[in-house]
Amino acid sequence: MLRKLHSIPGLFAALFLTVLAITGAILSVSPALERSSAVIPASGEVSVAQVVERVTAHYPGTEQIKRSPSGAVIVYYTLEGNPGADLVNPITGEGIGPYQPSPFFRWVKDLHRAFLQDDGGRLLAGAMAFMMVLMCVSGAFMLSRRVGGWRFLLKPFKGAGDHRIHSELARFAAIGLLLSALTGSYMSAARFGLLPDAAGNEPSFPAEVSGGEPAPIGSLEALKNTDLNNLRELVFPYPNDPRDVFSLTTRQGSGFIDQSTGQFLKYQATPAKSRMVEWIVRLHTGEGLWWLGLIVGAAALTVPVLSVTGARIWWLRRRASGNLQDNADNDTADTVILVGSENNTTWGFARVLHEQLTGAGRRVVSVDMNRFAEEYPLASILFVLTSTYGDGGAPASANGFMERLRRFRETRGLKYAVLGFGDRQFPRFCQFAVDVDEALGYHGLERLEEVTLIDRQSAEQFSEWGDRIADLTGVPLTLNYHPEPVSRFDLELVDRADFGLDIGAPTSILRFGPATKKRSALGLFGKRVCRLPDFEAGDLVGVFPPGDKPARYYSLASSSDDGLLEICVRKQPGGLCSGFLHDLGPGERIQGFIQHNPDFRPASGNQPIILIGAGAGIGPLAGFIRKNNSRHPMYLYWGGRNPQSDFLYKPELGRYLEDQRLTRLNTAFSRTRESAYVQDKIIEDAPDVRQMIEMGAQILVCGGRDMALGVKQVINEILKPLEMDVENLKREGRYLEDVY
Numbered sequence: 001m002l003r004k005l006h007s008i009p010g011l012f013a014a015l016f017l018t019v020l021a022i023t024g025a026i027l028s029v030s031p032a033l034e035r036s037s038a039v040i041p042a043s044g045e046v047s048v049a050q051v052v053e054r055v056t057a058h059y060p061g062t063e064q065i066k067r068s069p070s071g072a073v074i075v076y077y078t079l080e081g082n083p084g085a086d087l088v089n090p091i092t093g094e095g096i097g098p099y100q101p102s103p104f105f106r107w108v109k110d111l112h113r114a115f116l117q118d119d120g121g122r123l124l125a126g127a128m129a130f131m132m133v134l135m136c137v138s139g140a141f142m143l144s145r146r147v148g149g150w151r152f153l154l155k156p157f158k159g160a161g162d163h164r165i166h167s168e169l170a171r172f173a174a175i176g177l178l179l180s181a182l183t184g185s186y187m188s189a190a191r192f193g194l195l196p197d198a199a200g201n202e203p204s205f206p207a208e209v210s211g212g213e214p215a216p217i218g219s220l221e222a223l224k225n226t227d228l229n230n231l232r233e234l235v236f237p238y239p240n241d242p243r244d245v246f247s248l249t250t251r252q253g254s255g256f257i258d259q260s261t262g263q264f265l266k267y268q269a270t271p272a273k274s275r276m277v278e279w280i281v282r283l284h285t286g287e288g289l290w291w292l293g294l295i296v297g298a299a300a301l302t303v304p305v306l307s308v309t310g311a312r313i314w315w316l317r318r319r320a321s322g323n324l325q326d327n328a329d330n331d332t333a334d335t336v337i338l339v340g341s342e343n344n345t346t347w348g349f350a351r352v353l354h355e356q357l358t359g360a361g362r363r364v365v366s367v368d369m370n371r372f373a374e375e376y377p378l379a380s381i382l383f384v385l386t387s388t389y390g391d392g393g394a395p396a397s398a399n400g401f402m403e404r405l406r407r408f409r410e411t412r413g414l415k416y417a418v419l420g421f422g423d424r425q426f427p428r429f430c431q432f433a434v435d436v437d438e439a440l441g442y443h444g445l446e447r448l449e450e451v452t453l454i455d456r457q458s459a460e461q462f463s464e465w466g467d468r469i470a471d472l473t474g475v476p477l478t479l480n481y482h483p484e485p486v487s488r489f490d491l492e493l494v495d496r497a498d499f500g501l502d503i504g505a506p507t508s509i510l511r512f513g514p515a516t517k518k519r520s521a522l523g524l525f526g527k528r529v530c531r532l533p534d535f536e537a538g539d540l541v542g543v544f545p546p547g548d549k550p551a552r553y554y555s556l557a558s559s560s561d562d563g564l565l566e567i568c569v570r571k572q573p574g575g576l577c578s579g580f581l582h583d584l585g586p587g588e589r590i591q592g593f594i595q596h597n598p599d600f601r602p603a604s605g606n607q608p609i610i611l612i613g614a615g616a617g618i619g620p621l622a623g624f625i626r627k628n629n630s631r632h633p634m635y636l637y638w639g640g641r642n643p644q645s646d647f648l649y650k651p652e653l654g655r656y657l658e659d660q661r662l663t664r665l666n667t668a669f670s671r672t673r674e675s676a677y678v679q680d681k682i683i684e685d686a687p688d689v690r691q692m693i694e695m696g697a698q699i700l701v702c703g704g705r706d707m708a709l710g711v712k713q714v715i716n717e718i719l720k721p722l723e724m725d726v727e728n729l730k731r732e733g734r735y736l737e738d739v740y
Contacts (some may be wrong), residue, residue, distance in 0.1 A: 013128050013131045013132075014307040014310075014311060016115070016124065016125075016128045017128055017131070017132060017303055017307065018303055018304045018307055019111065019112075019115065020112060020125065020128055020129075020132075020300075020303075021300040021301065021302075021303030021304065022300070022301075022303075022304065023108050023109075023111050023112035024112055024180065024296070024297065024300045025297040025298070025300040025301045026105075026108050026297075027105065027108055027109060027112060027285070027286075027297075028286050028293040028294055028296055028297025028298075028300070029293075029294070029297065030102075030105050030286075030293075031069070031070045031285070031286045031287050031288070031289070031290040031293045032286075032290040032291075032293060032294055034068060034070040034071075034072050034290075035070045035071060035072075035290040037072065037087070037096070038068075038070060038071040038072040038073070038087075039073075039089045039090060039091060039096075040071040040229075041090060041091060041228060041229075043227060043229050044227055045228075046090055046091065046227075046228045047223065047224050047225070047226060047227060047228065048223045048224075048226040048227070048228055048231050048234060048248075049217065049218050049219070049220055049223035049224040049226075050218065050228075051065065051073065051090045051093070051228050051231075052065060052217045052218070052223060052234065053093075053216075053217050053218035054090070054091075054092060054093025055073075055075050055088055055090075055093040056093075056217060057093055058088075058093050058094055058095065059075050059077040059079075059086070059088075059095075060077075061077040061078040061079050062075055062076070062077045062236060063076050063077060063078060063235070063236050064076040064233065064234065064235050064236060065231075065233070065234045066232070066233045066234075067228065067229075067231040067232060067233075068287070069282065069287035069288035070287060070288060070290060071229075071288075072087055072099075073087070073088050073089075073090045073228075074086070074087055074088070074099045075088050075095075084098070085098070085099040085100070086098055086099055087099045090228055112125070113125060119192075122188065122191065122192075123188070123192065125184070125188065126184070126185060126187075126188025126189065126191075126192070127188075129180075129181045129184035129185040129188060130181070130185045130188075132177060132178075132180075132181035132184075133178065133181045133182055133185055136174055136177050136178040136181060137178070139170055139174065140174055140178075143167060143170060143171065143174075153171060162309040162312050162313050163309075163313060164598070165305065165309050166306060166309040166310060166313060169302040169305055169306055169309075170302075170306060172299070172302065173298075173299035173300075173302040173303075173306075175299075176295055176296045176298070176299025176300070177299050177300070177302075177303070179283060179284075179296060180284060180296050180299070180300065183280045183281075183283050183284035184284055186280055187280065187281065187284060190277070202254055202268065203254065203255055203256065203266040203267065203268040204266065205245075205256065205266075206245065206256050206265035206266050208265070209242075209243050209244075209245060209258060209265065210258050210260045210261050211242045211243050211260070212242065212260035212261070213242070213260060214237075214242060214259045214260055215259065215260055215261070215262055219262060220246070220257060220259070220262035221262040221263060222246075222248065222255075222257045222262055222263060222264050223246075223248070223257065223262070224262075226248065226250060230250045230251045230252060231248075231249075231250055232249040232250055232251065233247075233248075233249040234246060234247070234248050234249075235247040235248075237259050242259070242260065244259070245257060245258060245259060245265060246259055251270070252269060252270060253267060253268050253269040253270045254267070254268060254270070255267030255268060326354075326358055326364075327364070327365050327366060327367075328363040328364055328365045329365065330365060330373045330375070330376055331377060331378070332363055332378060333363050333364060333365035333376060333378065333379055334362055334363045334364075334378050334379055334380055334381070335357055335362045335363065335364045335365075335379065335380070335381045335382075335383070336364075336365055336366075336367075336376050336379050336381070336382045336383070337350050337353060337354055337357075337364060337365070337366040337367075337383045337384075337385065338366075338367065338368070338369045338372055338382070338383070338384045338385070338386075338398075338401070339366065339367070339368055339369060339385050339386070339397065339398075340368070340369040340384070340385070340386030340387060340394065340395045340397055340398030340401065340432065340436075341368075341386070341387055341395050341396070341397050341398075342387055342389050342395035342396050342397075345387070345421070345457060346385050346386065346387050346395075346421055348481060349385055349419075349421070349457075349462055349479075349481055350366055350385050351366075352462075352479055352480070352481045353383065353385070353466070353477075353479060354366045356466070356476075356477045356478065356479060357475065357477070360475045360476055360477070362475065363378075368397035368398070369384070369386060369394075369397055369398035369400075369401040369404075370397055370398060370399065370400045370401060370404070372401055372404040372405065372408065373408075374404075374407050374408055374409055375408070375409045375411065376411055376414070377411060378411075379411050379414055380411075380413055380414060380415065381414070381415055381416070381417075381448065381473065382414055382415070382416040382417075382440075382445070383416070383417055383418075383419065384416065384417070384418045384419065384433075384436055384437075384440070385419045385421070386398055386418070386419075386420060386421070386432060386433050386436060387420070387421045387422060387430075387432070387433075388420065388421075388422050388428065388429075388430050388431050388432040388433060389432065392428035392431035392432060392435075393432060394432050395432070398432070398436075401436070402439060405439055405440070405443060408443065410443065410444050410445060413446075414445055414446070415445070415446045415447065415448040416440050416445045416446070416447060416448060417447070417448040417449045417451075417452070417469060418433050418436055418437040418440070418451040418452070419433070419451075419452050419454065419462075419465060420432070420433025420434065420451060420452065420453045420454065421433075421453075421454050421457060422453065422454070422455065423455065423456050423599070424455050424456075424737065424739065429453065429455075430451075430453040430454075433451055433453065434451055434453075437450075437451035448469070448472055448473070449468060449469065449472060452465050459480070459481050459551070460552075462479050462481055463478075463479050463480060463481075465479070466478065466479030487533075487593055488544070488591045488592065488593050489514075489515075489532075489533060489591070489592065489593065490514075490515035490589050490590075490591055491512035491513070491514070491515060491565055491589060491590050491591070491592055492512060492513055492514070492515040492516070492587060492588070492589050493510060493511070493512055493584045493585065493586050493587065493588050493589070493590075494511055494512065494513045494564070494586060495510075495511040495586065496508050496509065496510050496511065496584070496586070497509040499645060499646040499647070499648055500570075500641065500642075500645050500646035501645070502645055503641050503642055503645045503646065503671060505570065505615075505641055505646060506570070506571040506582060507568065507569065507570040507571070507615065507616055507646055507648065508568070508569055508571075508581070508582055509557070509566065509567075509568050509619075509648065509649070510566070510567050510568075510569060510581060510584070511558075511564045511565070511566045512564065512565045512566075512567075512590070513532075513563070513564055513565075514531055514532050515589050532560045532563070532564075532565060533560065533594050534560050534594075535556055535559060535560050535565070535594045535596070536556070536559045536560075536596075536601070536623075537556055537557060537558060537559050537620050537622075537623025537624055537626070537627060538555065538556065538597055538600040538601055538620045538623065538624065538738070539555075539556045539594055539595065539596050539597045540553045540554065540555060540556065540594070540595040540596075540597050541553070541554055541556055541565060541567060541592045541593070541594060541595075542592055542593045542594075542595055543577055543581065543590055543591070543592045544590075544591050544592065545576045545577040545580045546580060551592075551593070552576075552577035552578075553595065554567040554568075554569060554619075555567070555568075555597075555600075555617075555619050555620040555702065555738055556619070556620060556623060557618075557619035557620055557622050557623040558623055558626070559623065559627060562626070565592075566619070566623070567581075567619060568616040568617075568618060568619035568622075568648060569581050569582065569616060570615055570616045597738070599736065600620070600700065600702075600736050600737075600738045601624075601736075602624050602628075602634075602698065602700065603698045603733070603734075605632070606632055606633070607632075607633075607695060607696040607697055607698060608632075608633040608634070608635065608663075608692040608695060608696075608697040608698075609624070609632065609633065609634045609635070609697065609698055609700065610635050610637070610689065610692060610697055610698070610699045610700070611624065611625070611634065611635065611636045611637070611638075611700050611702075612636075612637045612638075612678060612682070612699065612700070612701045612702075612703075612711050613636075613637075613638050613639075613678070613701065613702040613703045613707075614638065614639040614640070614677075614678050614703040614704060614707040615639070615640065615646075615648075615703055615704065615707075616648070616703070617701075617702035617703025617704070617707070617738070618638050618648050618649055618702070618703075619702070620702055620738060621636060621638070621700065621702055622648075622649045622652060622653070624700070625653075625656050625661050625662050626652070626656070626661070628656075628661040628662070629661070631660045631661060633663045633692075634661065634662055634663050635662075635663055635664045635666070635692070636653070636662060636664070636665050636666070637666050637667075637668075637678050637681050637682055637685075638665075638666075638667055638668070638678060639667070639668040639669070639670065639676075639677050639678030639681075639707070640667065640668075640669050640670075641669060641670055641671040642669055642671045642672060643667070643669050643672070645671075647667070653665055666681045666685065667681070668680055668681045677707075677710070678707065678711065679707075679710045679711055679713075679714045682711065682714050682715070682718070683714055683717075683718075686717075686718045689715075689718055690718050690719070690721065690722065693718075693719065693722070693724075693729070693734075694722065696734075697734070698733075698734045698735075698736070699715065699729065699734065699735045699736070700736045700737075700738075701735075701736070701737045701738070701739070702737070702738040702739070703739065703740075704739070704740065705739050705740065708737055708739045712726050715729075715735075
């Protein structure tokens, strides 16, 4: 329901909302421009009587003086029978220049208020404002769900691409857009009588006037008691008519002033409802609140980008979750694939499975989990592929699955297998997949295989799952999946440093540069150098070993700004790709592609960063230290085997300590007399580590799974006095892992 409230109005109104947003952003500049040219005395410094006296000295034909919400004082006058209007300096009464509202801003205002139409355009603009209210509210709830609760809305977001851009901009602009939409909706509703008119009635013209000789304007008591900053409008009496009066309007109220006695003949205070309406108008237009106008205008500028990214997200979701051309129907399908996805990525895996099963002769129907039918009479196998949303919740295309499951009529002999997709950094990794697996079992279905959980869209784990399913079902499956058609590039090994050879744990730091290509016959002589793609330390490079389709992923120890792509690789026994990389010589080439990993990065700011790793896991950690040009506190705990054999990055770490990019280094070696592991060093520094965490420190762990598990246990022990644990830190984005 929330998604429909958010996406349907957005798709319908995208163009109109973009027009309203751009014109609103332009209009938000007007109060600031007007404020910048206005002379504004301090409160209590100048009375209306003083201003009137000074202005009339320079403009004898003054008929009206107005003060705009932005503080500009305008005099309307007649000179030699011709009307005029000037901006004036209230301190001197002298003219600053002609007052002429900008035709451009007037045109933009008409476009903003009514799309250059009459009441029909105003009604449409009001409807668009109400749609924006729905989108802001529904979007806020969706954003809260995505990050796991309202308290995490200010924490760093995860993800990349359109979803990341859309979420970040929405978080920045939500309050400003909601304020603008709510006030715009109110103003439109009041105009068309949908809300009661809160405007106050002006006092009636006085029945009795003294009619005496007009007193000097500067001596009129009512004007002397009125501060200029409270003035809205002062209308002068008709010349040479002692029975006419001054009409004064201020923030507090309005009334008529006898030009002879200088006293109010009638006065009416502004009702509270009218003041409320006035504030609503000010909040919407920024008039009188120029700084707020600029903030709301900046928020409005996000709407075009939100519209484009939102439309792309909707289209990709629709395209991904739409029926496949060879989809069977529910009554004839012998295999069912249900897909739960928030951002469509799970559908990519489902399509590969669907194609393989169809190619093997199965009749397959693949649909969103929310389209789970009450019955599949011929189905014998049910596959559920689902991600988890936020803190263990259902993704968008599966949030109604549990209710549908209650109405499902079990098909005799139907077996099921659940495949979960997630990220082990999250405390409730693939929790929704686990819940679905239990619910299906509770409903009476028979498990084909225990629930399988895939970390960070691992194509290799997906392929291994397919092999197991093939053995269990007898259906040949070769599940090779790449999330996107990867853009490969050639890399040339330019340098390597080898470690650990004499202890049987060969590990190498490999540095690649962009490969050179021969120019075409029509080009210039010589070779051209291909540039490296953009990447940061902590991103992944996918490497294709010869003769094998699936890529292997390695964490990057460099960024593209370094001009080199650097990885740290330990040779695994029988490892196809690690063996291939270790056999490379300078000048030899590999093919790879970049997979960005924005969720494994040091946080910005001055809080301490604690880097923990072992073996080749030091690679991205060394890259983070290398980029610490601001010299923020950074502490490294790293474990190896022998300091003489596999002390990776030893010279570089020494330099980083000298120039203070690295604050402190603590190493542990397991093949020495000390026989220590990185967890031991953390325990030794427990008070310091605890204090840094209290100060807001972030922890990044990189290396093998066993090491990461040991580190997690140690950190949990350290955090006990603080009544915290690693899961707390993970929810706050302060405990990140890159584990293999």
